[in-house]
Amino acid sequence: MSALAVVLVVALAAAAVLIVCLPFLREPVADDDRLDAPTAEDERRLTLAEERDRALAALKELEFDHRTGKVGDEEYRELVGPLRQSAAEALRALDRAQDAPS
Amino acid sequence: MSTRSPARLIVALAVAAVLAIFLLYTAIAGKSTPELSPSQLEAHPGFASVVGVVVGPVSGDSHTAGGLRFGLRDRGAAKSVVVPVVYHGDSPPPLFKATREVVVTGTYAHGRIDGTGILTKCPSKYTAQSKA
Amino acid sequence: MADLGRAALVVSFGLALYALVAGGFAAHLNRRRLANSARNALVACFFSTLVAAVVLASALLRHDFSFSYVAAHTNRTLPSIYALTAFWGGQEGSLLLWLLVLTGYGALAVAVNRRLLRDLVAWVVPVLGGIATFFSFMLVAVASPFDVQTAPVDGAGLTPSLQNPYMVAHPPMLYLGYVGLSIPFAFAAGAMLSGNTDERWIVATRRWTLAAWTFLGFGQLLGAHWAYVEVGWGGYYAWDPVENAALMPWLAATAFLHSVMIQERKGMLKVWNMVLVALAFELSIFGTFLTRSGVVNSIHSFAQSSVGGWFLAFVVISSVFSVALILWRLPLLQARTKLESALSREATFLYNNLLLVALCLTILWGVLFPIVTELVKGESRTIGRPYYDFFLRAFGLPLLLLMGIGPLIAWRRTSVRALVRSIAWPIAAAVATGVILIIAGAGSSRAGLIAYTFSAFVIAAIVVELVRGTRATGSLFRLVGRNRRRYGGYIVHFAIVLLAIGVAGSSAYGTNVERHLRPGQATTVGAYHLVYEGVDPIRNDPNRTGQYAVLRVSGPWSGTLRTGNVTYTGFDETDNDVGIKTDWLRAQDLYVIADFQKGSNVVFFNVLVKPLVNLIWVAGIVFLLGAVVAMWPDAREQRRLVLRLAPARA
Numbered sequence: 001m002s003a004l005a006v007v008l009v010v011a012l013a014a015a016a017v018l019i020v021c022l023p024f025l026r027e028p029v030a031d032d033d034r035l036d037a038p039t040a041e042d043e044r045r046l047t048l049a050e051e052r053d054r055a056l057a058a059l060k061e062l063e064f065d066h067r068t069g070k071v072g073d074e075e076y077r078e079l080v081g082p083l084r085q086s087a088a089e090a091l092r093a094l095d096r097a098q099d100a101p102s
Numbered sequence: 103m104s105t106r107s108p109a110r111l112i113v114a115l116a117v118a119a120v121l122a123i124f125l126l127y128t129a130i131a132g133k134s135t136p137e138l139s140p141s142q143l144e145a146h147p148g149f150a151s152v153v154g155v156v157v158g159p160v161s162g163d164s165h166t167a168g169g170l171r172f173g174l175r176d177r178g179a180a181k182s183v184v185v186p187v188v189y190h191g192d193s194p195p196p197l198f199k200a201t202r203e204v205v206v207t208g209t210y211a212h213g214r215i216d217g218t219g220i221l222t223k224c225p226s227k228y229t230a231q232s233k234a
Numbered sequence: 235m236a237d238l239g240r241a242a243l244v245v246s247f248g249l250a251l252y253a254l255v256a257g258g259f260a261a262h263l264n265r266r267r268l269a270n271s272a273r274n275a276l277v278a279c280f281f282s283t284l285v286a287a288v289v290l291a292s293a294l295l296r297h298d299f300s301f302s303y304v305a306a307h308t309n310r311t312l313p314s315i316y317a318l319t320a321f322w323g324g325q326e327g328s329l330l331l332w333l334l335v336l337t338g339y340g341a342l343a344v345a346v347n348r349r350l351l352r353d354l355v356a357w358v359v360p361v362l363g364g365i366a367t368f369f370s371f372m373l374v375a376v377a378s379p380f381d382v383q384t385a386p387v388d389g390a391g392l393t394p395s396l397q398n399p400y401m402v403a404h405p406p407m408l409y410l411g412y413v414g415l416s417i418p419f420a421f422a423a424g425a426m427l428s429g430n431t432d433e434r435w436i437v438a439t440r441r442w443t444l445a446a447w448t449f450l451g452f453g454q455l456l457g458a459h460w461a462y463v464e465v466g467w468g469g470y471y472a473w474d475p476v477e478n479a480a481l482m483p484w485l486a487a488t489a490f491l492h493s494v495m496i497q498e499r500k501g502m503l504k505v506w507n508m509v510l511v512a513l514a515f516e517l518s519i520f521g522t523f524l525t526r527s528g529v530v531n532s533i534h535s536f537a538q539s540s541v542g543g544w545f546l547a548f549v550v551i552s553s554v555f556s557v558a559l560i561l562w563r564l565p566l567l568q569a570r571t572k573l574e575s576a577l578s579r580e581a582t583f584l585y586n587n588l589l590l591v592a593l594c595l596t597i598l599w600g601v602l603f604p605i606v607t608e609l610v611k612g613e614s615r616t617i618g619r620p621y622y623d624f625f626l627r628a629f630g631l632p633l634l635l636l637m638g639i640g641p642l643i644a645w646r647r648t649s650v651r652a653l654v655r656s657i658a659w660p661i662a663a664a665v666a667t668g669v670i671l672i673i674a675g676a677g678s679s680r681a682g683l684i685a686y687t688f689s690a691f692v693i694a695a696i697v698v699e700l701v702r703g704t705r706a707t708g709s710l711f712r713l714v715g716r717n718r719r720r721y722g723g724y725i726v727h728f729a730i731v732l733l734a735i736g737v738a739g740s741s742a743y744g745t746n747v748e749r750h751l752r753p754g755q756a757t758t759v760g761a762y763h764l765v766y767e768g769v770d771p772i773r774n775d776p777n778r779t780g781q782y783a784v785l786r787v788s789g790p791w792s793g794t795l796r797t798g799n800v801t802y803t804g805f806d807e808t809d810n811d812v813g814i815k816t817d818w819l820r821a822q823d824l825y826v827i828a829d830f831q832k833g834s835n836v837v838f839f840n841v842l843v844k845p846l847v848n849l850i851w852v853a854g855i856v857f858l859l860g861a862v863v864a865m866w867p868d869a870r871e872q873r874r875l876v877l878r879l880a881p882a883r884a
Contacts, residue, residue: 001237009241012285016245019278020252023270035264036352050432054499058645065644068702072652079646109502109573109584116585120592124599127624137604137614151616165750165831165838192840193829 041097048094055087135207139176140185143210151207152215153177157184158200164189174215177203185210189217198222236301239289239380242282246333247370249279253363261356261427269356273344276359279366280337287334290327290379294320299385303327309391316397322405323392325526325541326379331406332522333369335413339442340366343417347438354435357424365416368548377541394802395809400460407453408480412518414446415483418490419515422508423556426563431504436494441865443494443511447487448861454480455854466810466827468746468842470850473622475601479521482594482601486514489590492583499645500580501570505560506587508567512556517594519549524601575647582640586633593629597622627681631688634734637727638692641699656698663694682742689731689738696724714863722864729857732849739821739846747841759841762789762824766837769830770796777803782811783828783837791817797828797839816848823847 001009018025062083066076136150143152157173164170169188176182187206198204198220208217257272259265290303294317299305307320307327322328340362344355373379418439425435457477458470471477490510496503523545560567573580600617608614642656667690668683676683700721703713714721749757751766758764764785771781782798797813813826822845829838 002235005235005238005241008238012238012242012245012282016249016275016278016282019274020249020271022274023267027267030267033266035260035266035269035356047432054501058499061645064703064706067706068699070642070644070648070652070656072649075644075647075649075652109581112576112581112584113588116588116592120588120595123628124596124625127621134603134607134615134617137616146613163832165829165836193838 045094045097048090048097052087052090052094055083055090059083059087140174141176141182143185143215147210149207149209151205152185152210153203153205154185156198156200156202156204160200162188164191164193170194172200174204174206185215186213187215187217189220191218191220194220195222235289235293235298236380236382239286239293240374240378242286242289243330243370243373243378243380245282246279246286246337247367247374249275249282250337250363250366250370253279254360254367255363257356257360257363261360269359272359272363273348273355276337276344276362276366277341279363279370280334280341283330283334283337283370286373286380287321287330290330291318291321294318297389299387299389300382301379302381302383303379305383305386305389307390307392309389312389312392313397315402316392319396319402319405320392322409323396324379326373326377328405328409329369329373329377329541330379331409332413333366333373335409336362336369336416337366339414339417340420343421343439343442351434351438353428354421354424354430354438357427358420361420361423361427362416365420365552368544372541372544376544394800395464398460398464400456400464404453404456404460407449407456411446411448411450411453412480412483412521414442414449415487415511415514415518417442417446418511419556422511423559426508426559426566429563429566431563431566433498433501436498436507440494443487443491444861444865447484447491448858448865450480450484450487452854452858454484455850455857459851459854462847463812463814464809466812468812468825468827468840468844470847473600473619476521476525478597478601479517479524482597483514483517483521485590485594485597486510486517489587489594490514492590493587496580496583502573502580503584504567504569505564508556508560510587510591512553512560513591513594516549516553516556517598519545519552523549577643577650577653578647579640579643579645582636582643586636586640589629589633589636593625593633596625596629630734631681631684634685634688634692634731637730638688638695641724641727642695657691657695659698660691660694664688664691666690676743679738679742682738685734685738685742689735692727692731696728699724718866718868719864722860722862722866725860725863726857727860729853729860732853732856736846736849736851736853739849740823740844743845744847745841745843749839749841750836751839752836757839757841760789760843762787762791762841762843764795764826764839764841766839769835769837770798772800779803780808780811781830783830783839785813785826785839787815787824790820790822791815791824795824795826797826799828799830818848821846821848 059080062071062076062079065071066073071079136146136148138146138150138152140152140154143150152174154174155177157175160170160172162168162171169190172187172189173184174187175184187208189206189208194204202222205221206215206217207219207221208215210216253272253275256268256275260268260272290301292298293301293304294308295314297304297308297310297312297317303324303326304320307323308317312320320327322331344359344362347358348355418435421435421439425431454477457480461467461472462470490507493503493507493510497507523542526541526545573584575581600621603617604614638660639657642660643653648656664687668687671677671683671686676686700710700713704710707713707716745760747757747759751757753766753768756763756765764787767784767786769781770784772778778800780798780800782796785795785797787793787795793815795813795815796811798811799808800811801808810827813824813828815824817824822843825842825844827840827842829840831838
């Protein structure tokens with residue numbers, strides 16, 4: 001192996017070790033070394049937010065399908081009520097969760 | 103009234119239908135071709151795809167009555183039996199030549215393959231010898 | 235410098251292994267710094283692999299024949315661009331490309347998602363690390379591109395038929411596709427390992443999956459075009475096992491892209507989506523196993539080599555891992571809602587999925603048939619073209635029809651009356667097309683006629699959708715801008731229709747005539763009259779020898795067509811140089827192949843007229859456009875995602 005190659009290999013290995021050890025070098029002692037995963041409360045809010053978005057998207061989709069003729073008037077009336085209700089419920093549940101103390 | 107989703111029933115029926123169709127097809131109506139090496143031909147005369155290495159000399163012309171003539175031996179077995187091939191049809195693919203692996207489609211009878219098709223490999227898969 | 239390349243790969247292997255082991259511990263034990271360290275290892279693995287890649291690329295460009303790989307695939311006269319494409323021309327170089335793309339994709343995917351999906355990414359890192367460990371191990375221990383030798387005076391060179399732009403682009407495109415399927419797989423596995431089996435991993439990987447799927451699809455079309463213009467057998471797809479090896483994961487990924495929409499909207503098909511993403515990934519690895527092992531005879535396969543066994547072992551281990559993971563997490567993968575009606579958008583997606591997977595599995599059966607028969611009966615048997623054509627029609631034609639029906643059906647449920655109202659115009663268009671085609675003589679092929687009428691149905695359905703949508707929103711631009719994913723999808727559907735028309739036209743309605751002609755003799759093929767004028771040998775060209783047959787053509791097009799055989803100096807092979815005249819006005823190709831007979835002035839001509847074949851290539855461009863529209867970033871969607879995923883944290 002030429003001298004240049006040796007230098008480059010050593011530099012590469014050193015760089016690799018440095019990058020891998022960086023989190024430990026930055027924080028030799030960590031107050032809290034836990035993975036910043038969502039808490040149970042965060043998860044609940046996330047689930048409620050996803051339900052809200054899904055319900056609103058379904059409502060929007062239904063309105064669009066009705067305007068473009070894929071859904072007839074009778075079907076629209078049948079479907080829109082329950083969808084609006086579930087969207088409202090999702091919004092209320094999310095508001096309650098966000099207002100609740102963490 | 104059942105509140106179970108019809109999705110599972112649809113999936114199960116569809117899978118069963120597909121399975122039935124292609125098992126029937128390949129077992130009864132499908133025309134599969136045996137894939138053999140030259141040394142296996144004696145025990146399995148008839149129409150086959152024969153995978154082997156071209157043994158020279160390569161002579162003749164596939165467009166003439168005499169056909170293109172060459173030999174075919176097993177891959178990786180330099181001392182295996184060499185089966186004569188007489189090929190009629192389109193000119194063989196550009197990469198065809200002695201010592202290359204090819205697939206010859208045809209009928210084996212009376213110690214000879216009457217070939218009707220030759221398949222060679224994609225050019226990148228043949229690596230020539232480096233020039234010293 | 236080979237030592238540098240080799241050392242860089244050893245470093246890559248070490249880093250990948252660290253990402254796997256340390257990342258797994260960190261995720262399991264909930265250790266933040268260790269998880270970050272593992273993530274950094276994955277990023278560093280990319281850079282170290284890049285060093286190895288630069289070493290190989292520079293050796294190729296410098297014609298450093300002390301590298302065995304360089305000597306085997308290039309020579310001094312090879313233009314630099316093709317010297318560089320030799321990078322992926324051989325076993326070892328293509329494995330290095332695979333590792334480079336994998337670590338690049340992986341580093342980017344975890345970097346982009348590290349803040350929003352911390353817990354999920356912590357598990358994604360070891361999964362990607364595991365895949366990278368396998369490929370880096372192969373490069374270090376089994377198939378190294380850095381083997382050295384006493385440098386010969388010159389290398390073996392690159393076969394001339396590979397020295398063209400299609401071969402520059404085709405393999406990297408396919409690799410970007412194959413390897414890209416590792417990302418949704420890793421995120422799916424990460425979701426199951428972390429217990430977060432909701433839609434977050436799907437939303438995070440949607441564009442990655444779409445990009446991989448686009449590269450894989452477009453890469454296949456590039457290969458088909460190369461086969462058509464360069465190889466010169468008159469076709470573009472031979473159902474060769476290695477061609478099928480790219481098609482199968484593409485079909486599985488197509489099914490996945492559709493069914494995830496159901497999970498996002500309805501929380502259904504969670505298990506199915508996990509199975510599909512694993513299937514797409516496993517098929518991508520299986521495809522490369524087929525190419526590299528020589529286990530089935532294919533024009534694309536490398537000679538039988540030692541890597542096959544390793545790849546098979548990896549496919550088995552990763553498949554067992556995927557199945558075990560899905561079974562373990564089954565309780566978390568229960569559907570939130572159910573299918574309400576067999577006549578709903580969800581149901582049509584389900585039917586489309588079943589057809590796509592059925593087609594995928596029947597192709598897989600055809601590919602595996604020689605291996606299965608060898609194991610069961612001791613005699614290997616192959617299945618030919620008729621098998622594949624049969625199932626392409628059996629599943630492909632209903633799929634074509636569903637592409638038209640699906641968009642016209644509402645989510646949740648549609649009444650029969652509403653459906654009939656929606657499909658009235660498309661049906662009328664299909665019937666009118668069918669009648670016109672029968673009058674024009676297209677009834678000779680039933681499959682072709684069905685394909686054309688279904689295509690007319692789909693095109694009309696897309697037009698109806700766009701017209702109604704534009705009326706509802708006031709502007710086509712606003713309509714597409716509001717839902718790029720959907721309308722990008724419709725553009726892709728239109729591309730598939732063009733592909734179907736092109737394939738049906740060129741195969742079902744083409745003409746193929748064989749003639750032996752002496753100079754001065756003529757023949758008529760379709761509306762073309764061809765007179766063989768004589769031979770024009772190649773003169774004064776130091777790089778090529780050979781001859782062309784010159785044909786004077788009259789009819790829908792008049793002019794001279796040349797077709798012949800060319801031998802490149804220094805290469806012991808003769809290439810077909812086919813004569814192709816593309817008539818865009820009449821949407822057909824006149825395609826002529828010439829075979830010269832030794833010692834005779836008789837030339838054997840194969841003359842083909844291929845209607846609509848160029849729609850296949852146009853479809854490729856439209857496909858790209860549709861995919862780009864579907865992938866285009868949506869600022870509103872991104873803001874919503876950020877707000878949703880970064881809730882009340884101080």
